Amino acid sequence: MQQAGLTVHVDAGGNLVGRLEGATPGAAPIMTGSHTDTVFDGGRYDGIIGVLAGIEIAHTLTEHGVQLQHPFEVVDFLSEEPSDFGVSCVGSRAMVGLLSPEMLAQKSPAGQTLSEAIESVGGRPKELGRAIRGPGSVHSFIELHIEQGPVLEREQIPIGAVTDLVGIRRYRVVITGQADHSGTTPMDYRKDALLGASILIQATNAKARALNTDTAYVVSTVGYLTVLPNSSNAVPASVEMMLEVRSNRNSVLESYGDELFAQIHAEIAAEGLTLDASSVSYGEPALFHPAVVELIGDAATERGYVSLRMPSGAGHDAAYLSKIAPSGMVFIPCLNGRSHCPEESIEPEQLKKGLQVTLDSVLKLDTIAGFAE
Numbered sequence: 520m521q522q523a524g525l526t527v528h529v530d531a532g533g534n535l536v537g538r539l540e541g542a543t544p545g546a547a548p549i550m551t552g553s554h555t556d557t558v559f560d561g562g563r564y565d566g567i568i569g570v571l572a573g574i575e576i577a578h579t580l581t582e583h584g585v586q587l588q589h590p591f592e593v594v595d596f597l598s599e600e601p602s603d604f605g606v607s608c609v610g611s612r613a614m615v616g617l618l619s620p621e622m623l624a625q626k627s628p629a630g631q632t633l634s635e636a637i638e639s640v641g642g643r644p645k646e647l648g649r650a651i652r653g654p655g656s657v658h659s660f661i662e663l664h665i666e667q668g669p670v671l672e673r674e675q676i677p678i679g680a681v682t683d684l685v686g687i688r689r690y691r692v693v694i695t696g697q698a699d700h701s702g703t704t705p706m707d708y709r710k711d712a713l714l715g716a717s718i719l720i721q722a723t724n725a726k727a728r729a730l731n732t733d734t735a736y737v738v739s740t741v742g743y744l745t746v747l748p749n750s751s752n753a754v755p756a757s758v759e760m761m762l763e764v765r766s767n768r769n770s771v772l773e774s775y776g777d778e779l780f781a782q783i784h785a786e787i788a789a790e791g792l793t794l795d796a797s798s799v800s801y802g803e804p805a806l807f808h809p810a811v812v813e814l815i816g817d818a819a820t821e822r823g824y825v826s827l828r829m830p831s832g833a834g835h836d837a838a839y840l841s842k843i844a845p846s847g848m849v850f851i852p853c854l855n856g857r858s859h860c861p862e863e864s865i866e867p868e869q870l871k872k873g874l875q876v877t878l879d880s881v882l883k884l885d886t887i888a889g890f891a892e
């Protein structure tokens with residue numbers, strides 16, 4: 520960031536922020552960025568290209584002696600992936616004032632609170648009672664990201680102009696049974712917590728499938744489980760898992776967990792098990808500003824690239840920035856639509872096109888004094 524001419528600091532939320540000053544005194548900054556953390560065994564592009572794109576744009580502006588009217592800020596947002604605390608988009612939530620005291624108190628398996636972790640990377644969690652940036656304090660936000668799905672590649676379209684993002688809700692669920700000898704405990708005498716987990720997993724899969732319609736998108740996943748004692752010759756005593764549900768409908772996210780837990784209650788109890796669930800994070804679906812979506816489409820057209828208006832099933836920092844500033848995202852294709860796995864890959868040419876469109880969009884944003892509501 521410093522080599523690109525940016526002045527760098529870590530904000531109260533632990534975000535790394537680089538800034539180029541603009542020509543108009545007092546103007547709010549145009550912001551870009553994404554995240555450099557990854558899921559376990561994830562790829563090298565999810566998030567990272569959005570941070571590098573911001574730095575490269577700053578380089579390009581500096582090299583060409585171009586000063587924007589607005590300040591230009593590049594942000595590496597803290598911990599966008601769910602991390603050890605079950606909370607995703609930690610830095611972008613903090614930036615807009617949506618990191619709650621309950622989230623800050625979440626503990627990692629090692630017993631560290633999220634608040635302590637933010638402090639350990641140079642943030643100031645005590646200042647997070649209010650937004651680091653309020654509405655109007657950021658002129659606009661744009662994020663370049665890989666699609667993480669198959670649509671652009673299949674349609675052979677180089678640029679996606681993202682219209683909206685799913686909301687994401689996560690629950691921590693603990694199913695408790697009893698550890699017993701796997702050889703001597705007859706099937707009818709067991710309290711097998713992992714059997715309870717499988718009841719929940721089957722039920723959430725069926726429920727999410729049933730809720731999908733032409734306009735409602737619903738997916739649900741149990742991707743994290745801790746089984747105790749996790750021994751091949753002991754009946755599982757407890758399972759802790761994260762249940763995730765994503766939808767473009769807030770009404771689905773509001774009621775999903777309560778409905779699901781009520782639905783399986785009798786079956787869980789019949790196995791001699793108990794189920795405790797708590798909601799650990801909730802991000803509402805987000806709509807991007809139509810003017811920013813259009814401007815990204817125009818920037819693509821002017822470069823001679825076909826673009827597609829599309830929704831996102833992945834969560835992104837831009838969802839939180841859209842709470843305080845007109846926001847948008849540029850998607851580029853990725854190999855076989857794969858992401859959150861080591862096979863994640865892109866071609867340099869695909870990235871170049873995305874970067875050009877992002878740069879041109881920043882230049883277009885700079886000409887806009889204010890956005891209509």
Ligand code: GLV
Nearest residue numbers: 600832833834835
């Ligand atoms: C972010 O990677 C997400 O979970 O969608």
Ligand code: MN
Nearest residue numbers: 558565600859
């Ligand atoms: Mn990701």
Ligand code: MN
Nearest residue numbers: 565566599835
């Ligand atoms: Mn990402």
